[in-house]
Amino acid sequence: MLFVLLICSALISGSEVAFFSLNNNDVEELKKGESNTRLLKLRDKPRSLLATILISNNFINIAIIIISDLIFTELLPEGYFNNTATWFQENIFFLKGLSIPAISNAIIFFITVVGVTFLLVLFGEVLPKIYANINKIKFAKLMATPLAVLMFLLGGFSKILVKWSNQIESKVDKHKGSAKSRLKDDIDKAIDLTVSQEENAEEEADILKGILKFSDVLVKQIMTSRMDTVSVDMQTSFTEVLKVVKESGYSRIPVYKEDFDNLEGILYVKDLLGHTDNNQDYNWQQFIRKDMLYIPESKKINELLREFQLKRLHMAIVVDEYGGTSGIVTLEDIMEEIIGDIRDEFDEDSDIEFLRIDDNNFIFEGKTLLNDVCRVIGEDINIFDEIKGESDSLAGMFLEVTGRFPKVDSELDLNPYKLKIVSMTNKRIEKINLMIKR
Template sequence: MSLGFVVTYNSFTIELAFLLVAIILLLIVSGLISGSEIAYFSLTLSDKNKLNKKNTKSGVEAVRLLSKSDYLLSTILFARGILNVAVVILSAYIINSIVDFGQTPILGFVCQIVVIALFLLLFGQIIPRILAAHYPVKFVLFMAIPLSLLVKVFRPLSYLLIRSSRLFGKRILRRSIHNISMNDLSDAIDIAEPKSQENRSILKGIVEFVNTEASEIMTPRLDVVGVDISANYDALKKVVLESGYSRILAYDDSLDNVKGILYIKDLLPYLDEKSSFRWASLIRTPYFVPENKKINDLLEEFQTKKIHLAVVVDEYGGTCGIVSLEDILEEIVGEISDESDYDEEKDYVKLDENTYLFEGKTLLNDFVKVFEEAEDVFAEVKGEAETLAGLLLEIKGDFLQKGEELVYGGFTFKVDSIEKRRIKKVKVTIQNKDEEE
């Protein structure tokens, strides 16, 4: 059965061989330029800092190109467009010279499109872009000098393009500013040199603030002080005196059934009341938040509702802990101490230059503030842990015994004391580099 068309093949001449070599070279150059777009415009602030430290000619040129990103981008677009057009024309010429589709020009046209598009996408776009994304700094340095020459060649055309797009410049600028990620800001703080470590800590706290959840900074359930709503007034006053807190939870039967929050100042007019005094009438309506609540949103709600304490609940409605306005502010400015804070209540004590004694309930957020390098070290292993004790359980995958030691990420952890299966204190030792080796 005849398909209705005849295809004939012509001989491959030396002229076509030279044109094929030219196409290969054009594809390579087009791929390098296409990869440059990804490499230059996906650099992180850390990558740019590395380039600034390069004293080589390519390093200097790369920094100069980045300072004129509008000219760089327009040059890449012009050069890539011209190269791709040249590849298409030469490829079509070679295909038509080798293959004669006779009475089926449409078939020939479709074949040319498929073959040319495949090679352009594969070798001119996909492969170089993947390489550039994996090795952006190396790619930038390799292409710095060639691109500098191209920028000079296409400068007149680039100037016209940039001038004509000025109307859209402000909108593009605003969009680029809004697209700066928190990681970029964090990198910028690491690169910069604040006048003091305190300033750096505050800046880092502000950047990380929007990504922090209530469960990460809350006082856990086991440490929450509360009183049963059925307790008499004398029992309540005893709890208040022993805790020293200005606010405590009032619950019915268990902490999973919180009825309200008692402000101790509300008791002042009734200090001389008898044991039968109905103090429960003074409790205020509790404010409940989910454990994944972002603390920047919670801070705004605290300000709007003029409250200072919220009860954190899990997906089943059970009480996980409490979070206060002070807890949130401490994420920005660091530890806030007042007259009710005693030395013995600190989360840790420094025993010597490399050894610390921590409370097992110390939040991981607070732990990494003491050892800044610990944030990256424990990022992968911490899992759902929110406290130092939880971190040790994640590392071992089982319960620990008193005196047991764990070594991880340049730190030695020794369980100093345990109370009712709960790790109370942990001795943390920073390993010397000699010991690590």
Template sequence: MEPEPDSYSYTLSLILITIPSFEIIAGIAMIFLLLLCAAFLSAAEVAFFSLETDDYEKIQQDNRNIGVRLLKLKEDTRRLHATILISSSVVNVAVILLFNAVLSKALSPQILGDWAANLASSSGFSLNMSIDMMGKSLGFLIALAGATFLIILFAELVPKVYARLNKVYVSSIMVQPMYFIMTLGKPLIGAIVRWTKAVERQLAMAPYSTGGLASRKDIDEAIELTVSRAEDTDQEKDILKSLLKFGDVTVSQIMCARVDVVAVDIQSSYNTLLEVVRESGYSRIPVYNDDFDNVAGILYVKDLLGHLRESDDFNWQQLIRTSVLYVPETKKISDLLKEFQRQRLHMAIVVDEYGGTSGVVTLEDIMEEVIGEIKDEFDDEPEVIFQKIDDANYIFEGKTLLNDVCRVVGIDTDTFDQVKGEADSFAGLILELLGDMPREGQEISYNSFHFRIVAVNERRIERILITIASGE
């Protein structure tokens, strides 16, 4: 007797002798077209939402009509995004259903049922269902897996990578189709957009709502992903990250400390005042009476321009502006910026909890917190004085603000938040870590950082060496 043919070989022979019908060929063609539509939609999503101002100008120069329509789409990004998402979802579902239909035509339920029965028996499972039902279930699972693979590869990954590299070209060719789809589906898309807005309002009003849709870490990661990695965009990323932290920065973190403030005594002679003005190069100088805790006002150097030839006994005190803004150390710089704008001032005196003067803060200090150091023709020396020994070793003055230390060495400005206490300077951090005045040469470690006191006197820590362990 001849042995029974192997069931898998028998099934394979049935497949091989089956000639694809017109319905199968048409179905495969439809799947290809739908995948192409899904690919265009995915590419459009990336291209539209990654365009920058220069890109819009370039498109308008090349084709004004396309540029005008693109700007109209930009004005309603919520509706545009909804249109792309709804269209992509419809197309993807259609691909899966059509894939399943083609598979059902290509493979009969009996063949799929035999496969399912063999799989169940070989794996030791017993399914209480008919062969036909098992075949249909297996066919749908195969269709789902196959369609998902095709969608992810050809309708998601490939087009999105291409669109990121050719965003202007993709946006130009997809403006007209997206404008047509948005017009065609306006009633449905409008209803969905209104419904999502209502849901968002309800969620925002919920008692458990935190008031924010994303954490700072999420936004920080989004900045890294969305901003181009070209060399000329590093400053843009720094500005965006600085704006993200802007609302949490206090005056004490950016102020000029009392020991570094250039100020004049109200009893000083006119020649002494002019000498201070020439040496400092500042446009505004605080004036105090006997002690810096008793600030009499602010002298604007421009007010001296008409009196440069006056004698030493000139009464320059009459030029002092007594409208002084006093702010606490804990005031947020975002609030101080609004106060500067409201009162049209550029300088404020920072006071501590006891009313003593801690230092001064200017509008320039606030702006530098966002856009980085601002240099003019009088800034001969760097604002942050440090010595870079190598990529892992730096020497800073003790009075250097912690924010500036972190920026220079390239670490997050909140690295020492858990141990710095109320300290804002590098020396203050060391005092918080030790709890006492250190001696010269003393070494302290914190996490991956190693500190060594380079110079210290009886009253203050002058210079500190920071060493960053590899991998930080």
């Protein structure tokens, strides 16, 4: 019986390593076989699977300990250790008050624990996990059916365990998030206190704060939306392409076919330099580069920067959850989050379109990003975090808070700020007046 339980313990322990070490290539290989459906279903429920494995393993280990104690007691009765117990009682002062049978039982228990622990660690944990790691696919296939049965039998226990772990995890994450936020606030204050009073000290402080918050910024917050992206259609004549290049001043331009959701590649303007004298029928499409990088809106910009470095790219196409093109993001956009606006000979006097009426009144384009609005009015970029929801622009926040499409002169009170719609089209908020109530 003890031998059977040890085998069960080894199989359960090994299955944990086998299932959770399967990589994407292993999964793709398993999907090719129709008999692996049960295995893949188990892998799709990692928390329930892990809970079932842990509960099963604990039950088996407890059974092994109980049976081992019974076997050991039968093989070595307490009288067998009486002489040893007597020696302990006579020579160890804190055992003098205990009886010989009690000391004898303690010795038996200690030997049992050491022996069982050795068996469990070696044959129930180490060896099966080493084997499962080497033969993970084979081991996972072997244990798929037994684990499916155990998951069905222990479903109630595993659901309770998963629920508890989720609650604990959410509380820990919440605590870590609030602690992280407090830490960043403290560092912000420390930067303001320690920065020198020399010229350009404010810019230096902004760079330090930008580095501090760099890992929390999403691509969606800094990208250029598809409505504001300069791009060209595949069917555009060479003359028109040159005109777009000259007017935009960009070195890389996305090329699409019929619709911006159907991108064909990126046109590098430097590839056209030797062909500017060609006529409008010139085949400029031959220079379209297909090596495009697609990224989700939710990607962190610190991760994107690493990806740009590894793939030696300067531009990425941002896609939404439905696979549509949301816009583009460039290496320059990322760097500006740290060091501020990077100005070149093609930039206008201000990338942020706004009108300052007085110190407390500003008129912004509806598409203006909240981060840029905060920089213009001199406020922390996180002041709207609690109310903006999923929005990133001033118009988006207005729609998020009100929950309806507004009309001209519609107002939104966000004490100490007040937003008022100045102009709009049927589908878009064009200009918003932001007033600071002081």
